[in-house]
Amino acid sequence: MKEFEGNMLCLDRADINTDEIIPAKYLTESSKSALKPHLLEDLVLDGFNPETDLKDVRVIVSRGNFGCGSSREHAPWALEVNDINVVIAPSFARIFRQNMFNCGMMAIELPDEKVQALFELGAGKKAQLCVDLENDILIVTDGSGKELTLEFSISEFDKTLVKTGGWVEFADKNY
Amino acid sequence: MGKTIAEKIFDTHLVDKPFGDVSVLRLDRVFCHEITTPIAIQDLVARGKDRVFDPEKIKAVIDHVSPAKDSKTAMQGKIMREWAIRHNIKDFFDIGENGVCHALFPEKGFVRPGFTIIMGDSHTCTHGAFGAFAAGVGTTDLEVGILKGVCTFKQPETFKIEITGALRPGVYAKDIILEVIRQISVNGATNMVIEFTGPVVDAMGMNQRMTLANMAVEAGATSGLCLPDMTTVAYLWPFIKDEFKTPEDALAQYSQFCSDPDAVYAKTKTIDVSNLEPLATFGFKPDNVKPVSQMTDTRVDQVYIGSCTNGRIEDLREAAAEVAGKKINPGVRAIVSPATPDIFSAALDEGLIKTFMDAGFCVTNPTCGACLGMSNGVLAEGEVAASTTNRNFNGRMGKGGMVHLVSPATAAATALHGVLTHSERFKN
Numbered sequence: 042m043k044e045f046e047g048n049m050l051c052l053d054r055a056d057i058n059t060d061e062i063i064p065a066k067y068l069t070e071s072s073k074s075a076l077k078p079h080l081l082e083d084l085v086l087d088g089f090n091p092e093t094d095l096k097d098v099r100v101i102v103s104r105g106n107f108g109c110g111s112s113r114e115h116a117p118w119a120l121e122v123n124d125i126n127v128v129i130a131p132s133f134a135r136i137f138r139q140n141m142f143n144c145g146m147m148a149i150e151l152p153d154e155k156v157q158a159l160f161e162l163g164a165g166k167k168a169q170l171c172v173d174l175e176n177d178i179l180i181v182t183d184g185s186g187k188e189l190t191l192e193f194s195i196s197e198f199d200k201t202l203v204k205t206g207g208w209v210e211f212a213d214k215n216y
Numbered sequence: 217m218g219k220t221i222a223e224k225i226f227d228t229h230l231v232d233k234p235f236g237d238v239s240v241l242r243l244d245r246v247f248c249h250e251i252t253t254p255i256a257i258q259d260l261v262a263r264g265k266d267r268v269f270d271p272e273k274i275k276a277v278i279d280h281v282s283p284a285k286d287s288k289t290a291m292q293g294k295i296m297r298e299w300a301i302r303h304n305i306k307d308f309f310d311i312g313e314n315g316v317c318h319a320l321f322p323e324k325g326f327v328r329p330g331f332t333i334i335m336g337d338s339h340t341c342t343h344g345a346f347g348a349f350a351a352g353v354g355t356t357d358l359e360v361g362i363l364k365g366v367c368t369f370k371q372p373e374t375f376k377i378e379i380t381g382a383l384r385p386g387v388y389a390k391d392i393i394l395e396v397i398r399q400i401s402v403n404g405a406t407n408m409v410i411e412f413t414g415p416v417v418d419a420m421g422m423n424q425r426m427t428l429a430n431m432a433v434e435a436g437a438t439s440g441l442c443l444p445d446m447t448t449v450a451y452l453w454p455f456i457k458d459e460f461k462t463p464e465d466a467l468a469q470y471s472q473f474c475s476d477p478d479a480v481y482a483k484t485k486t487i488d489v490s491n492l493e494p495l496a497t498f499g500f501k502p503d504n505v506k507p508v509s510q511m512t513d514t515r516v517d518q519v520y521i522g523s524c525t526n527g528r529i530e531d532l533r534e535a536a537a538e539v540a541g542k543k544i545n546p547g548v549r550a551i552v553s554p555a556t557p558d559i560f561s562a563a564l565d566e567g568l569i570k571t572f573m574d575a576g577f578c579v580t581n582p583t584c585g586a587c588l589g590m591s592n593g594v595l596a597e598g599e600v601a602a603s604t605t606n607r608n609f610n611g612r613m614g615k616g617g618m619v620h621l622v623s624p625a626t627a628a629a630t631a632l633h634g635v636l637t638h639s640e641r642f643k644n
Binding site: 114 | 231232234254258265286288289291335337338340352354355359363364366436589609610615
């Protein structure tokens with residue numbers, strides 16, 4: 042199972058699309074690791090610099106419809122090779138969300154107000170987030186001692202994919 | 217209680233419900249292209265599972281960058297080619313026979329009403345025009361599809377969108393789908409299937425229905441379906457004539473998938489298109505849509521006519537009618553890419569290619585290239601395109617470039633004037 046904790050990065054815009062996560066020109070790469078320097082390089086967002094702000098990030102928090110657009114699994118892979126295994130948002134595009142869990146990664150949906158609470162605690166600060174998969178809670182600390190605990194839920198199927206490392210082995214064994 | 221077409225297709229293809237809300241479906245078709253398939257192939261090889269569930273049900277094409285533009289894209293093609301040979305995948309379309317997947321595969325007769333189809337490509341929803349449940353998936357889902365012929369989906373709810381009224385001249389299926397997306401937004405149908413109904417859809421040919429279904433994903437939908445009818449059967453007849461005595465028999469069989477009158481919909485919406493104008497997107501989201509008439513000061517550097525959305529023969533006819541006997545604006549580069557060899561050939565026979573060339577267009581071979589900024593018409597930073605494609609994301613056709621999505625007629629009129637312009641056939 043992958044690791045689901047560490048520094049949190051807040052990206053304050055809805056509809057961040059797969060072309061912004063990894064531009065199509067890199068889809069000719071045949072290895073996941075080649076995607077590493079190009080994560081979010083086309084995202085134009087006030088106060089965000091992909092060259093410096095992704096360092097040591099482990100969790101991304103964003104707004105609704107994250108991952109819309111293309112079916113490219115290169116989007117989760119670009120996150121994965123940067124050791125970012127969790128994205129939290131009010132909603133996800135279907136294919137992106139499925140791709141995350143298929144890779145044993147997590148796309149956690151939270152109501153707007155909980156996402157807002159994460160933004161208030163984490164935006165522009167050195168906040169850390171830990172996913173407790175046994176108790177279905179997220180624990181967030183902002184570095185100044187403030188702590189926030191939020192419940193979340195994912196389906197039994199999604200949890201199984203996260204725990205077993207993805208859909209290929211599960212499907213080959215069962216079908 | 218009645219059922220929707222999507223529910224009926226799920227019922228007839230259900231293999232397992234391992235965790236209550238997730239359905240494992242049997243697949244009738246797994247479509248493959250060279251961008252998302254090679255990594256799946258390599259992963260299967262690495263896992264010691266280099267097998268295919270059924271070579272007859274897998275259809276493959278090299279379309280995204282064709283001919284290969286560099287060593288990396290050449291290698292993607294090579295991996296596909298060797299895999300197709302190794303597994304005896306007969307329906308593999310390589311250079312000379314290849315075209316944009318969502319235009320080529322329907323043309324080859326690979327789609328049927330009631331089918332389940334996946335592909336590692338978000339615009340797979342196009343095939344919903346035939347009354348199939350067709351969905352884009354990622355590489356892992358594709359890999360399992362290739363290996364086992366199954367895929368998981370949550371039972372999708374259905375958003376019924378009824379299109380009524382009568383289109384004015386110069387307004388097309390592309391304008392309708394842009395209006396739908398404007399009204400329901402880019403995630404208005406997320407985790408849902410859109411069912412397109414109503415007299416305007418009933419009157420459409422298959423090519424227009426494909427334009428409609430193609431962009432369902434831009435509203436977040438898993439698939440966009442039209443109900444099978446005589447238009448569907450007539451399109452498919454050359455491929456199914458040995459299976460059925462008459463077209464009526466075929467329709468009787470396919471109609472079993474049609475939504476029941478008492479089917480339950482999560483949402484419904486009726487859009488009267490009688491007053492619809494030719495539309496264009498602005499900004500970087502496909503739901504940012506305005507009438508072209510309000511954007512006529514928008515200068516463009518490039519016009520692109522092609523893609524799985526609007527690269528079919530009717531699209532080329534509409535565009536050629538616009539530019540016949542005229543010259544494109546000297547400040548514009550215009551590119552037309554017929555989506556398949558058959559479309560290219562028909563366009564040659566009909567004189568459309570000559571019309572485009574005389575007007576100053578560059579005619580390219582069938583490929584997806586420019587639509588996603590990979591080849592055959594990439595924008596430079598700061599450049600603006602009017603394009604018949606499906607996504608206007610920031611940098612989609614080239615880093616720093618801006619895309620206005622329009623119909624083929626609008627694209628052609630824009631090429632003549634150098635600024636966003638709708639067809640002369642549209643009278644406000």
